[in-house]
Amino acid sequence: MILGVSIYEILTLTSILFFIGVYGFITRTNLISMLISVELILNSSVVNFVVINKYLFPEVLQGVFFAVFIIAVAAAETALAIAIIINLYRLISSVEVKDTEVMKY
Amino acid sequence: MNLESFLLMRSEIGLLAIILFLLIFELFSNQKQKAAVIPLALFLLAINTLIGFLPLTEGELFGGMFKTNALLVLFKTTLSFGVLILLLQSADWLKEKIVAENKATEFIILLLSSLLGAFYMISAGDFLMFYIGLELTTLPVAALVAYETYKRKSAEAGIKYILSSALASGTSIFGISLLYATTGTLFFDAFAEVITISNLSILGFILFFSGLAFKISLAPFHFWTADVYEGAPINVASYLSVISKGAAVVILMIVLFTAFKTLMPIWEKIIYIVAIATMFVGNLFALRQQNLKRFLAYSSIAQAGFILLGLLSADQLGSATVVYFVAVYIFSNLGAFGVVQAISSASNKENIDDYEGLYRTNPYLSLLMMLALFSLAGIPPLAGFFGKFFLYAAAASKGYYVLVFIGVVNATISLYYYLLVVRAMFLRKNPDAIPYFKSKIYMKLGLLIAAAGILILGLYSPFYEYIFSISNSF
Numbered sequence: 317m318i319l320g321v322s323i324y325e326i327l328t329l330t331s332i333l334f335f336i337g338v339y340g341f342i343t344r345t346n347l348i349s350m351l352i353s354v355e356l357i358l359n360s361s362v363v364n365f366v367v368i369n370k371y372l373f374p375e376v377l378q379g380v381f382f383a384v385f386i387i388a389v390a391a392a393e394t395a396l397a398i399a400i401i402i403n404l405y406r407l408i409s410s411v412e413v414k415d416t417e418v419m420k421y
Numbered sequence: 422m423n424l425e426s427f428l429l430m431r432s433e434i435g436l437l438a439i440i441l442f443l444l445i446f447e448l449f450s451n452q453k454q455k456a457a458v459i460p461l462a463l464f465l466l467a468i469n470t471l472i473g474f475l476p477l478t479e480g481e482l483f484g485g486m487f488k489t490n491a492l493l494v495l496f497k498t499t500l501s502f503g504v505l506i507l508l509l510q511s512a513d514w515l516k517e518k519i520v521a522e523n524k525a526t527e528f529i530i531l532l533l534s535s536l537l538g539a540f541y542m543i544s545a546g547d548f549l550m551f552y553i554g555l556e557l558t559t560l561p562v563a564a565l566v567a568y569e570t571y572k573r574k575s576a577e578a579g580i581k582y583i584l585s586s587a588l589a590s591g592t593s594i595f596g597i598s599l600l601y602a603t604t605g606t607l608f609f610d611a612f613a614e615v616i617t618i619s620n621l622s623i624l625g626f627i628l629f630f631s632g633l634a635f636k637i638s639l640a641p642f643h644f645w646t647a648d649v650y651e652g653a654p655i656n657v658a659s660y661l662s663v664i665s666k667g668a669a670v671v672i673l674m675i676v677l678f679t680a681f682k683t684l685m686p687i688w689e690k691i692i693y694i695v696a697i698a699t700m701f702v703g704n705l706f707a708l709r710q711q712n713l714k715r716f717l718a719y720s721s722i723a724q725a726g727f728i729l730l731g732l733l734s735a736d737q738l739g740s741a742t743v744v745y746f747v748a749v750y751i752f753s754n755l756g757a758f759g760v761v762q763a764i765s766s767a768s769n770k771e772n773i774d775d776y777e778g779l780y781r782t783n784p785y786l787s788l789l790m791m792l793a794l795f796s797l798a799g800i801p802p803l804a805g806f807f808g809k810f811f812l813y814a815a816a817a818s819k820g821y822y823v824l825v826f827i828g829v830v831n832a833t834i835s836l837y838y839y840l841l842v843v844r845a846m847f848l849r850k851n852p853d854a855i856p857y858f859k860s861k862i863y864m865k866l867g868l869l870i871a872a873a874g875i876l877i878l879g880l881y882s883p884f885y886e887y888i889f890s891i892s893n894s895f
Contacts, residue, residue: 327602334595341588350584357591364598373605379598382549382607386594389556393590396560397583400567404576416577419648 323371326363333360347401347411351394358390429480429489432497433544435469436537440530447526456520459512462529463863466505473498481546485608488546491891496671496744497540503664503751504536509867510759511656513860514766519568528568531561532660539668543675547608548597551672552590555636558665559586565660566653578652585645586635593632599625609680616683623687630691633676636669637725640698647706650718655765658714659758662721667747670728674743678735685735692729693824699726700831707838713761713771716838717754720797723835724750727809730816730828741892742815745885746808749796752874753805756793759868760786767858778854779846786860787846789872794839796875799832804879811885 333356340353362383369379405411427434443462450457479490508529519525538557545551563586567579601607603622604615616622635642650658677688703723710716728750731743763786764779765771780787796805809832813825860868878884 337591338588341584347580347584351587354584354587354591357588357595361591361595361598364595365601368598368602372602376606378549378607379601382552382594382597382601385549385553389553392560393556393583393587396563397580397587400563400576400579400583403567403570404573404580407571407573407576416580418574418577419651 317370323367326367326371330360330363330367333357333363345413347404347413347416350413351397351401355390355394358386362386426480426482429477429482430487431477432469432473432494432501433537433540435472436501436533436540439465439469440533440537443526443530443533447530452523455523455525456516458526458529459508459515459520459863462533463505463508463512466501466508466533470498470501470505473501485546485610486550487541487544489544492740492744492888493544493671495888495891496543496667496747499748499751500536500539500664500668503667503755504532504660506752506755506759506867506870507656507660507663508532509863509870510659510755510762511654512863512867514654514656514762517766524568528565531565535559535561535565535660536664539664543668543671545672546610548601548612549607551676552594552597554672555590555593555632555669558668559590559636562657562661562665565657566649568657569654572652574652575654576652578649581645581652582649589632589635589642592628596625596628596630596632600629609676612680613682616681618684618687622684626681626684626687627691630688633669633673634695637666637673637728638722639695639725639729640702640722641695643699643702643722646722647710647715647718650721651712651714655714655758655762658718659755659762662717662758663751663754666721666725667751670725670743670747674732674740677732678740682735689733692732693821696726696729696733696824697827699723699729700828701726704831704834704838707835710838711772711774713773713776713842716773716842717757717761720835720839721754723831724754724797726831727812727828730821730824731812733821733824734815734819737889737893738811738815738818741885741889742808742811744892745888746812748888749804749808749875749878752871752878753793753796753803756789756868756871756875757797759864759871760790760793763860763864763868764855767860768855770855773842773845775855776842776845777849778851781850782854782857786868789868790846791843792872792875794842796879798836798839800836802879804875804877807879807885 337353337356341350344350365379365383401411408415477494481488515525519528535558538554542554542558545554563583566582567576569575599621604612606612638646681688700723703719703726707716707719728746731739796803799805799809817825
């Protein structure tokens with residue numbers, strides 16, 4: 317718990333973070349930036365879980381455990397996505413979204 | 422809790438043992454022995470599938486995080502059987518293309534890891550286990566989609582799949598965190614007791630649902646499907662459309678029927694709208710496809726829309742019909758994808774026009790393709806007809822007559838485009854049709870089992886009665 321900061325302020329912050337992530341995912345034209353936007357979404361839920369656990373249900377640590385697992389899985393996800401992006405870069409020398417449209421409709 | 426209670430996880434433990442054994446085999450085998458991994462993996466997976474038929478008691482492990490009952494064991498056996506057929510169908514492709522690159526063992530390990538994730542996902546008793554299972558199902562498949570690293574389409578499909586699935590799972594866990602705020606627990610049972618209809622829980626549910634809807638490729642979340650299926654190797658596309666979709670459908674059913682039972686007035690409306698949108702989008706886009714992989718992708722979207730009809734009756738009938746339909750759908754789709762795989766590996770052709778005159782050159786393959794497509798369309802006496810019939814019955818039992826009518830209209834539309842392929846194969850004459858070729862023994866076996874499944878599931882009714890009798894367990 318942080319003195320002087322209520323749960324409303326933190327949840328507002330994480331919600332803003334989540335929607336920045338969604339906005340970034342939709343508008344960015346670079347695959348790496350899209351990946352970073354996804355990380356923002358995942359991290360906003362991590363903070364959500366820890367804060368809700370700490371402020372509302374401090375007796376059981378379920379939320380904190382969930383947060384730890386999200387961090388681990390997010391790392392695996394990023395590693396895999398980077399590997400695929402590197403492979404794509406070797407093939408077409410670009411990581412722009414507009415170059416990945418061989419298949420459409 | 423004693424050691425024997427771990428036997429409740431026997432399919433998972435067996436699968437994990439196979440994965441570890443294959444890893445060790447990869448380490449200690451020389452270049453000549455590498456090709457032996459395919460029959461080895463097939464043999465071990467067949468044993469693990471057969472073990473699944475042994476009877477098992479109900480139970481739960483890890484304080485309720487892992488649950489199992491007769492219906493889940495049956496469904497796990499079906500999934501395992503599906504992967505067995507899939508491996509049989511892809512054995513020749515692996516032997517010719519992948520073993521030369523020294524990547525065959527990894528392919529099988531990734532496939533089985535994804536199956537392991539599907540097992541844990543459908544056995545989940547709380548949201549944490551569900552999330553880990555979901556990710557373990559998704560991530561290895563993303564690697565498999567981009568497996569043909571020298572092909573541009575494969576890499577493109579891989580990046581599309583991993584980015585959109587990451588967004589979907591991120592949205593889903595944000596929803597779970599909001600649901601956690603309303604209830605204070607992550608276990609499905611305790612969750613169902615305390616959740617009430619409030620604005621926050623509805624928002625959380627919608628975000629959570631969108632993550633799962635991505636996996637099942639329901640209508641507003643279906644955009645990845647066609648591209649990923651087209652770019653991926655055919656057997657991976659087949660895996661995506663069959664195993665990962667089937668597992669996601671079953672866990673969606675379990676979550677809706679247990680954890681979100683109180684929210685039923687809300688999710689009924691969502692499912693109603695999404696079902697209509699999914700059926701129309703899948704069917705109408707399938708009409709204009711030329712590539713068979715894209716065609717089967719849109720057909721699988723439409724089939725997912727039909728499955729939602731069964732979810733609307735949240736009782737024994739609903740869960741029995743959904744599990745039965747998914748089992749039927751697994752065999753039908755494996756048959757169709759198997760034929761596409763056989764023809765593509767023999768002649769590199771994947772378009773509907775290329776199939777013209779196929780009956781004159783390859784009669785057995787054409788007959789199997791017709792069988793699979795008729796089963797997907799729902800023509801009696803094949804299994805697909807009974808699957809669709811029970812789904813309509815389940816929806817009608819709750820009074821959704823308009824939805825059943827829309828479903829029947831969509832079944833008619835789907836018949837049109839399935840018949841386009843059948844017409845190309847049987848009625849058109851083509852001087853340069855795909856020449857006659859002989860499939861290898863593994864492929865023949867895989868196709869035969871799929872065909873037998875389509876016929877037996879439809880004609881042998883005790884199977885459905887057995888599913889119905891065990892499906893009241895949750």
